[in-house]
Amino acid sequence: MFVCMCYGVTDKDIKNAVEQDGVGNIRELRQQLDLGNQCGKCIQMAQQIIDSTIIDETLFKEVC
Numbered sequence: 001m002f003v004c005m006c007y008g009v010t011d012k013d014i015k016n017a018v019e020q021d022g023v024g025n026i027r028e029l030r031q032q033l034d035l036g037n038q039c040g041k042c043i044q045m046a047q048q049i050i051d052s053t054i055i056d057e058t059l060f061k062e063v064c
């Protein structure tokens with residue numbers, strides 16, 4: 001699913017950035033990926049994906 005239409009960034013790109021590069025907020029994400037610099041409509045969705053990916057990671061760690 002595309003999150004940022006202007007730059008073609010998908011939810012998978014964002015999840016990978018969180019899981020592999022330790023991205024924890026929009027500012028860090030924008031250092032890794034080109035998104036949000038055009039119309040800015042994707043910022044809220046990107047933030048939600050960062051948050052839910054971090055929650056998923058936390059749950060996974062608690063199970064192990």
Ligand code: FES
Pocket residue numbers: 003004005006007035036037038039040041042043
């Ligand atoms: S959709 Fe991301 S900047 Fe426009």
